[in-house]
Amino acid sequence: MKILIIEDEPELLNSICNYLGNDNFICETATNFHLAIEKISLYEYACIILDITLPGGSGLEILHELKKQQKADGVLIISAKNSLDDKLQGLKAGADDYLTKPFHLSELSARVEAIIRRKYFNGNDVITLNEISINISQKTVEINNTPIDLTKKEYELLLYFISNKNKVISKNAIAEHLWGDDMDLADSYDFIYTHIKNLRKKLLQANCTDYLKSIYGMGYKFDIH
Amino acid sequence: MKLFAKYNRINLAATIIVFLLAAIAFYFSLQYVLINQLDDSLETEQAEIEKYVAEHQKLPEVFAIKDQQIVFTATTSNNIVKKHFKSIALVDSIEKNKEFFRQLTFTIQVQNNFYTAQVSKSLEGTDDIIQSVVIITFLTILLILLVSYFINRVVLQKLWKPFYTTLHAVNNFEISKQKQITFQSNNIEEFSSLNKTLEKVINKAQQDFTSLKHFTENASHELQTPLAIIRTKLDLLIQNENLSQQQTEAIQSANNALQRLANLNKSLLLLTKIENNQYEQKININLKAIIQTKLIQLNELIQNKNIQVGVNLEEVNINMNNDLVEILLNNLLINAIKYNTQGGKIIINLTSTQLQIANTAQTSLDTTKVFTRFYKVEQSTQSNGLGLSIAKQICDTAGYPLSYSFNNNFHYFTVTF
Structure with a gap:
């Protein structure tokens, strides 16, 4: 699947491509408004990651252009302005989601996957990864066709891990994904530990392979290699 | 205390003091003049008596006249009194009540007999005049006080109206609300100069406030992208499988610090946005x-x-x-x-x-x-x-x-x- 990243900051562009550009995605990039318009006219993308402030024009105009050309590409806006107006305008103009800088790459990845799922499977899909299958619309998880009972947080965690499989996710990223940024870091680490411990226990009880690896001092990895 | 109350108080005190002093001076000078006049008429009386004695070689007959008494008392040449005036309380011969009199005492010689003559005239008329003077003075003071109080009230209040309008406008002004302040124009130099100064100060403050706000907002926005770069680089860095424990600890510390910085920046942006009324929809x-x-x-x-x-x-x-x-x-x-x-x-x-x-x-x-x-x-x-x-x-x-x-x-x- 091809994704297009429209971002004028080369270092950020670089990071995003590096993280997302694995076996699942092929990343293309555009660093200014005109390049972006050119690319969206020529190709179709599973998802477009779009920075609102661009040299040469606004990201919102790109959204309008997509609408005009009747393209169905999924769009995730990344903006430095955490402003409600931008968010509302962006979503109104056809964007699927909105992420404020500074974001974690794992969060970006999870959002992009969610957009693609919604776009291509109408949200009615089932993610299957070896013996694990997750029904997104019903929010249920089965291991080897046996349903397991997860709490809301455990379910969110599992989905987050699967969207970032084989990647180390920092505790900060997990905390922000689960609780936003309201919590003290010290507190949230305890909670993460508890939730992950419970999730792993439930997965193992259902005879699931132990994919969840703790990476000392940094975070966790859902390792399917 | 209001300015005009304070002004009124000083003004009233000064007016009362001046009027009282004037009344006292008036009272004494009037009394002096009236008594002088009375003394003159007593001397005229003395002259008439002396003329009568010189013509007739006997004392004139004494009639009871209202407000006037003449008494002759025989005396000897040894007891001759010097001519003098004095104020004294006597019983009026007609009205039979005690009154103040001005009395002239002198010695008169009829042939070889000496008499002390005492001519007295009532001070009642003089007192009446003085009493009316005092009453008129007090009434005048009262009237002036009343009039000046109302004039001050009405006039000063009218004069100070532009000042209170300005004060009200400044009081209702909030710098965070981007509303231009307008002062009513007026033709009093002090007030229009006050308004001009205030307008200048407020405009300056408003400009500073706006530029500070923009600065905060822009600075926070500009920080977001570098923060995003650092965060994504750290996210990439931890993917490396060959990191030492020391390195992972350093990355984790950097991650935590970055989180705090990002939260701080987000809070500052939020504050600015609330101040800018960017959350209007209710x-x-x-x-x-x-x-x-x-x-x-x-x-x-x-x-x-x-x-x-x-x-x-x-x-x-x-x-x-x-x-x-x-x-x-x-x-x-x-x-x-x-x-x-x-x-x-x-x-x-x-x-x-x-x-x-x-x-x-x-x-x-x-x-x-x-x-x-x-x-x-x-x-x-x-x-x-x-x-x-x-x-x-x-x-x-x-x-x-x-x-x-x-x-x-x-x-x-x-x-x-």
């Missing part, structure tokens, strides 16, 4: 429902500290921006959890007039600083000291005062509707 919000949802969301944190939550919620609807209500409740509730003691209590009371969130605590916060930006009880905490400032700003913008008090080992945060 909807009708069921506070009870929102609080219940929030408590469910925060349940983990509450459980973690074994906190008992007591709620007493009435059905209350308020008209406010939805996002701001969420942030406000979040900040207040998270504070109540974060700064609670292990096994402490949170009590939430919601009535139609107020929302009160109380939590167990050891010591009172500094009531003068509690809503100040970057105020922290312990410098070491991870909090950025902006949570309560944001809550306060939200309440101020919505027009619902937020207050803090400490009582019986409880912090109370109260929003009054």
Whole structure:
């Protein structure tokens, strides 16, 4: 699947491509408004990651252009302005989601996957990864066709891990994904530990392979290699 | 004290003193003149008596005349009294009551006999005049006081009207609301100069305020991209499988610091945006429902500290921006959890007039600083000291005062509707 990243900051562009550009995605990039318009006219993308402030024009105009050309590409806006107006305008103009800088790459990845799922499977899909299958619309998880009972947080965690499989996710990223940024870091680490411990226990009880690896001092990895 | 009351007071005091002094001077000079005149007429009387004696060689007959007495007393040449005037109380021969008289005493010789003559004239007329003078003086003072009081009241109030208009305009002015202040023009030099100066000062302050606000907003926005680069680079860095323990610890520290920086920046942006009234859209919000949802969301944190939550919620609807209500409740509730003691209590009371969130605590916060930006009880905490400032700003913008008090080992945060 091809994704297009429209971002004028080369270092950020670089990071995003590096993280997302694995076996699942092929990343293309555009660093200014005109390049972006050119690319969206020529190709179709599973998802477009779009920075609102661009040299040469606004990201919102790109959204309008997509609408005009009747393209169905999924769009995730990344903006430095955490402003409600931008968010509302962006979503109104056809964007699927909105992420404020500074974001974690794992969060970006999870959002992009969610957009693609919604776009291509109408949200009615089932993610299957070896013996694990997750029904997104019903929010249920089965291991080897046996349903397991997860709490809301455990379910969110599992989905987050699967969207970032084989990647180390920092505790900060997990905390922000689960609780936003309201919590003290010290507190949230305890909670993460508890939730992950419970999730792993439930997965193992259902005879699931132990994919969840703790990476000392940094975070966790859902390792399917 | 109002300026014109003070002016009036000084003015009245001066007027009264001047009038009293004038009245006293008038009283004495009038008395002097009138008594002189009386003395003159007594001397005329003496001259007439002496003329009569010289012509007839006998004393004139004495008639009782109103307000006048003449008495002759025989005396010897040894007891001759010098001619002199004096004021004396005598019994009036006709009216039979005691009155003040002016008396001239002199010695008169009829052939070889000496007589002391005492000619007295009543001071009653003089007293009457003086009495009327005093009465007229006091009435005049009273009248002048009354008139000047009303003139001052009416005239000064009219004269000072532009001043009060200006004062009212300045009082109602809020720098955070981007409204131009306008002063009524007037033709009094002092006031128009005051207005001009104020206009200049306020415009300058407004400009400074705006540029400071823009600076904060721009600075915060500009920081977001570098923060994003650092965060994504750290995210990439941890993917490396060959990191040493030392390196991972360094990355984790950097990640934590970055998180704090990002949170701080986000809070500052939020404050600026609330100040800029970027959360204008208001909807009708069921506070009870929102609080219940929030408590469910925060349940983990509450459980973690074994906190008992007591709620007493009435059905209350308020008209406010939805996002701001969420942030406000979040900040207040998270504070109540974060700064609670292990096994402490949170009590939430919601009535139609107020929302009160109380939590167990050891010591009172500094009531003068509690809503100040970057105020922290312990410098070491991870909090950025902006949570309560944001809550306060939200309440101020919505027009619902937020207050803090400490009582019986409880912090109370109260929003009054």
